[in-house]
Amino acid sequence: MLLKLSLTGIKGRLKDYLVLFSGLIMASAIFYMFEALAINKSFITSNSPVSMAGFVFQIGSVLLGIITLVYIIYANNFLMSMRRRDYGMFMMLGAKGRKIAQLIAAETLVIGTAATLIGTALGVGLTQIVSNLLLSQMDIQIEHFSPFYLPAVLVTLIFFIVLFIIAAVVNQFQLLKTPVLQLLRDDQQPNRVSQNKLGRIGQIIFGLLFLVVGYYMMIKVATFQMMGLVVALVTIVLGTYFLFNAFFGWVITLLKQNSKIRNRGLNNFTLAQLSFRIKDYTKMLALVAILFALALGAITVGIGYQSEIPEMAETMAPYDVVLNQPNQEALRLTKDLKGVKATANYDVKEDAKAVYYRATQLKKTPIMAVQLSEGSGVVRAKGVKPVTLSAIQAGDTSALQAIQVPSQFSKTVKVVSDATFNQVAGAATQIKTYRVKDFATNLAIIKKLHAQQVIANPELAKGDGAAMDRSKYANYKLANSMFSGLEFMGFFLGIAFLAMLASCLMFKILSGAASDVKRYTMLAKIGTRRKLLQQSIAKEIGVLFLLPGIVGIIHVLFGLQLFKTIMINPYHDLWIPFSIFIVLYAIYYVLTTWLYKGIVLKEVK
Amino acid sequence: MDTPTVVSVKDVKKTYGKPNEKQYTALKGVTFDVKQGEFVGIMGASGSGKSTLLNILSTLDQPTAGQVKINGQAINGLKGNELADFRAKEIGFMFQDFNLLENLTAYENMALPLTLQNVGGKKVRDLVTSIAKTLSIDSLLNKYPTELSGGQKQRVSAARALVHNPAILFGDEPTGALDSKSAKELLDTMAQLNEEQRVSILLVTHDPFSASYCQRILFIKDGQIGQELVHGDKSREAFYQDILDTLGTFNH
Numbered sequence: 001m002l003l004k005l006s007l008t009g010i011k012g013r014l015k016d017y018l019v020l021f022s023g024l025i026m027a028s029a030i031f032y033m034f035e036a037l038a039i040n041k042s043f044i045t046s047n048s049p050v051s052m053a054g055f056v057f058q059i060g061s062v063l064l065g066i067i068t069l070v071y072i073i074y075a076n077n078f079l080m081s082m083r084r085r086d087y088g089m090f091m092m093l094g095a096k097g098r099k100i101a102q103l104i105a106a107e108t109l110v111i112g113t114a115a116t117l118i119g120t121a122l123g124v125g126l127t128q129i130v131s132n133l134l135l136s137q138m139d140i141q142i143e144h145f146s147p148f149y150l151p152a153v154l155v156t157l158i159f160f161i162v163l164f165i166i167a168a169v170v171n172q173f174q175l176l177k178t179p180v181l182q183l184l185r186d187d188q189q190p191n192r193v194s195q196n197k198l199g200r201i202g203q204i205i206f207g208l209l210f211l212v213v214g215y216y217m218m219i220k221v222a223t224f225q226m227m228g229l230v231v232a233l234v235t236i237v238l239g240t241y242f243l244f245n246a247f248f249g250w251v252i253t254l255l256k257q258n259s260k261i262r263n264r265g266l267n268n269f270t271l272a273q274l275s276f277r278i279k280d281y282t283k284m285l286a287l288v289a290i291l292f293a294l295a296l297g298a299i300t301v302g303i304g305y306q307s308e309i310p311e312m313a314e315t316m317a318p319y320d321v322v323l324n325q326p327n328q329e330a331l332r333l334t335k336d337l338k339g340v341k342a343t344a345n346y347d348v349k350e351d352a353k354a355v356y357y358r359a360t361q362l363k364k365t366p367i368m369a370v371q372l373s374e375g376s377g378v379v380r381a382k383g384v385k386p387v388t389l390s391a392i393q394a395g396d397t398s399a400l401q402a403i404q405v406p407s408q409f410s411k412t413v414k415v416v417s418d419a420t421f422n423q424v425a426g427a428a429t430q431i432k433t434y435r436v437k438d439f440a441t442n443l444a445i446i447k448k449l450h451a452q453q454v455i456a457n458p459e460l461a462k463g464d465g466a467a468m469d470r471s472k473y474a475n476y477k478l479a480n481s482m483f484s485g486l487e488f489m490g491f492f493l494g495i496a497f498l499a500m501l502a503s504c505l506m507f508k509i510l511s512g513a514a515s516d517v518k519r520y521t522m523l524a525k526i527g528t529r530r531k532l533l534q535q536s537i538a539k540e541i542g543v544l545f546l547l548p549g550i551v552g553i554i555h556v557l558f559g560l561q562l563f564k565t566i567m568i569n570p571y572h573d574l575w576i577p578f579s580i581f582i583v584l585y586a587i588y589y590v591l592t593t594w595l596y597k598g599i600v601l602k603e604v605k
Numbered sequence: 606m607d608t609p610t611v612v613s614v615k616d617v618k619k620t621y622g623k624p625n626e627k628q629y630t631a632l633k634g635v636t637f638d639v640k641q642g643e644f645v646g647i648m649g650a651s652g653s654g655k656s657t658l659l660n661i662l663s664t665l666d667q668p669t670a671g672q673v674k675i676n677g678q679a680i681n682g683l684k685g686n687e688l689a690d691f692r693a694k695e696i697g698f699m700f701q702d703f704n705l706l707e708n709l710t711a712y713e714n715m716a717l718p719l720t721l722q723n724v725g726g727k728k729v730r731d732l733v734t735s736i737a738k739t740l741s742i743d744s745l746l747n748k749y750p751t752e753l754s755g756g757q758k759q760r761v762s763a764a765r766a767l768v769h770n771p772a773i774l775f776g777d778e779p780t781g782a783l784d785s786k787s788a789k790e791l792l793d794t795m796a797q798l799n800e801e802q803r804v805s806i807l808l809v810t811h812d813p814f815s816a817s818y819c820q821r822i823l824f825i826k827d828g829q830i831g832q833e834l835v836h837g838d839k840s841r842e843a844f845y846q847d848i849l850d851t852l853g854t855f856n857h
Binding site for chain 1: 663665685686689690691692693694696698700704706708709713716717718719720721723724725726729765
C-alpha cells in the first residue's frame with residue numbers, strides 16, 4: 001500500500017523528478033567520460049611527453065569526485081525536499097518508522113542506480129561523440145583510446161552506487177529524527193546571517209590580499225617553483241571564498257543603498273533575493289569559480305597547444321617548403337600554395353666529400369635563417385633574416401642545412417663562381433624554396449608536397465634520414481604528435497569540468513526554487529507584471545552565474561602565467577577558448593532560467 | 606449626493622469543470638454593491654462560495670457569467686499586463702497568512718507596490734512613513750518579518766495593502782492567524798481607517814467577532830446571498846448578538 005502511495009507521489013511530481021533524474025544521468029555520464037580518459041594508463045603514458053600528466057589526471061579525478069559528491073548532496077536535498085511532506089503524511093497515517101526507512105532507501109537507490117546505469121551508457125556515447133569531434137576538428141593523432149573502457153565503467157558504477165547508499169542512510173537518519181509535525185509544515189525561511197561590519201571589512205581585505213599573493217606566486221612561478229604552486233592553490237581558494245562571503249554581499253548592500261536603483265520595479269526584491277542567496281551559496285559559488293578557472297584554463301591550454309604546434313615548427317625551419325629535385329607532380333602542387341611571400345632557386349652539385357653552390361645565387365637570394373627571441377622563457381621565432389654570402393664564405397654554413405637533404409649535412413660546403421660550378425663533375429640538381437604567409441592554411445598542400453619530396457629523395461623515408469628531416473612539415477608532425485595528446489586532455493578535462501560545475505550550480509539554484517514559489521505567487525497577486533517577474537529571475541540567476549564566471553576568468557588570466565615557461569605564448573588567440581566556454585556556460589544559464597521559471601511562475605489567471 | 610460605487614457585482618456565476626464532465630457550480634448568481642467608504646463583511650460556512658467570490662473580486666479568477674466592476678472599470682476583459690497593473694493600482698490585499706516577503710524589511714515590503722509603479726524615492730519614503738504612522742508600526746520599519754509578532758506582521762501587511770491608496774481593501778480572514786488581543790487591535794485599526802480615512806473595505810470571514818466591526822454583512826450560502834444584516838445605530842455588542850442569531854438559523 002505504501003509503495004503504491006509512494007509511486008503516486010512520484011507521478012504527481014513527474015516534472016521535478018525528470019529534472020532530478022536527467023541531472024543525475026548527466027552527472028554519471030560526465031564522470032564516466034572523464035574516468036574513461038583519466039584511468040586509461042596506456043593512453044596517458046603513450047600520448048604525453050610530460051610525466052606529470054598522470055598526476056594531473058589523478059588530481060582531476062579527485063576534484064571531479066568531490067564536486068560529484070557535492071552535486072549528489074544537492075540532488076539528494078532536492079529529492080528530499082520534494083518528499084518530506086509525503087513521508088510526514090505517511091507517518092501521521094501510522095506508517096512505522098522502519099517501513100518509511102525502507103521506502104526512502106528503495107526510492108533513493110532505485111533512482112540512483114537507474115540514473116547511473118543510463119548515465120554510464122550515455123557517457124560511452126558522449127565520449128565517442130566528443131572524441132570524434134575533437135579528432136576531426138584538430139588534425140590530432142591519439143592512440144590507445146576507446147570510448148568504451150571497462151575499468152572506467154566499473155569505477156563509475158561503484159562510485160555512484162556507494163554515494164547513493166550513503167545518501168539513503170543519511171536521508172533515513174535525518175527524516176526519522178525530524179518530528180512529524182515539522183515534516184508536515186516545513187515552511188522554509190531564508191536564513192539571514194547578520195554580519196558585523198568589522199568582520200566583513202577584514203574578510204574583504206584578507207580575501208584580496210590572499211588573491212594578490214596567489215597571483216604573484218603564479219606570475220613568479222619560475223622563482224618559487226613547486227612551493228609557489230602550493231601557496232597559490234591555498235591562497236586563491238581562500239581568497240575566492242572570502243571574496244564571495246564578504247565582498248559581493250557588500251556590493252549588493254551598496255546597490256541597495258542607492259535609491260535610484262532600489263526604487264525601480266522589483267530591483268529591491270531581486271537584490272534581497274541575491275543577498276540571501278549569496279550567503280547561502282558562498283561555498284558553492286567559490287567552488288564554481290575555482291572549477292570555472294580550472295575548466296577554462298584546461299581548454300585554453302589545450303587550444304594554446306594547438307596554436308603552439310605551427311609556432312614550434314616555425315622555430316625549427318625558415319622555409320615552409322623546400323623542394324630538393326622537385327618532380328613534375330611537386331611543381332604542379334606548388335601552384336596551389338596560397339599567399340606565397342618569397343621563392344628562391346638554387347643549383348647544387350655534389351661529390352663524395354663536398355656540396356657546391358653558386359655564389360651568384362646565394363648573393364641574389366640569400367639563404368634565410370630563423371631569428372630566435374632572446375631572454376628568458378620559451379624560445380620563439382621572431383622571423384627570418386637573410387644570411388650574407390660573406391658569412392657563409394667565412395665558414396658559417398649551418399644555415400645551408402635548411403635546404404639540404406640529411407646525407408649532405410656532413411659534407412663540406414663550397415660556394416663557388418659560376419665558372420667553377422660548371423666545371424664540377426656531375427649534373428646539377430635544383431632546389432626550390434617557398435615561404436608562405438600562413439603555414440596552417442596551406443597544411444594540406446604542404447603535406448602532399450612533403451610526400452612528393454620523400455618520393456624524390458628516398459633517404460627521407462629511412463631511419464636516420466627521417467629523423468634528420470629538416471623540413472618544416474616534419475617538425476610540425478613531430479610537435480603535433482608530442483602535443484596533441486595534451487591538447488585532447490585539456491579539452492576533455494575542460495568540458496567535463498564545465499558540464500559538472502554548471503550542472504551543480506543549476507541544481508543548487510533549482511533546489512531552492514520550491515521555497516520561492518510562494519514569494520513569486522504573492523508578487524503576482526499584488527499586481528506585478530509577469531514580464532517584471534521574469535526579468536527579476538533572469539537578473540538574479542544571471543548574477544549567480546556571472547560572478548563565479550568573472551572571478552574564474554580573472555583566475556585564468558593570471559593562471560596562464562604558469563605556462564609561460566613551457567609554452568611560447570599562452571595568451572595567443574585567447575578569444576577562441578573563451579568564446580567556446582562562454583557559449584557553453586550561457587547555454588546552461590538559459591536552461592537554468594527556463595527550468596526555474598517553470599517551477600516558480602505558476603499561471604495566475 | 607450619491608456616494609460612488611467602488612465594487613459592483615452583477616449576477617456573477619462560477620462553474621467548475623468542463624461542460625461534458627460533472628460540473629460544480631460554486632456561485633449561482635451573486636449581486637451586490639459596495640459604496641465608497643463602506644465596511645462590508647461577507648460571511649459563510651466552508652464551501653459556501655465565499656473564497657470563490659473573493660478570488661473573482663480580486664481578479665485572481667474569472668467568473669463564468671456576470672459582471673464585476675471595480676472603481677467603475679469592468680475587470681472581466683482584463684488580461685496579462687493590464688490585469689497586473691490594475692491589481693497594482695486599484696486593489697489592496699490582506700491575507701490570512703500575511704504573505705510578507707521574508708527577505709525584505711517591513712519598510713521594503715510596504716514600498717513594494719510603489720516601486721512596482723516606479724514611484725520616485727522621496728515620495729515612496731513619505732507615503733510609507735505616513736501609512737506606518739497611521740498603523741503605529743513606524744518603529745518597526747527596519748525589522749524583518751521573522752522578527753515581528755503575528756499582529757505586527759498583519760499590520761505591515763495592511764500597510765502594504767494601503768500604501769498605494771487603492772480603491773478597495775480586500776481582507777481574506779486577516780485575523781485568522783492572530784491571537785484575540787492582536788485581532789481586536791487590528792480590527793479597531795481597520796474600523797478607524799474606515800471612519801477617518803474613508804477607506805473602503807471588504808472583509809471575508811467566518812468569525813462573528815470580526816464581522817461585528819462591519820457596517821453591513823452579506824451572508825452567503827450554497828453560492829447565493831441569502832441574507833443581509835445592517836449594523837445601523839446598534840452597539841457593536843448588540844450587532845454581534847444579531848450575527849450569532851442569524852448564523853444560528855441561517856446555516857441550517
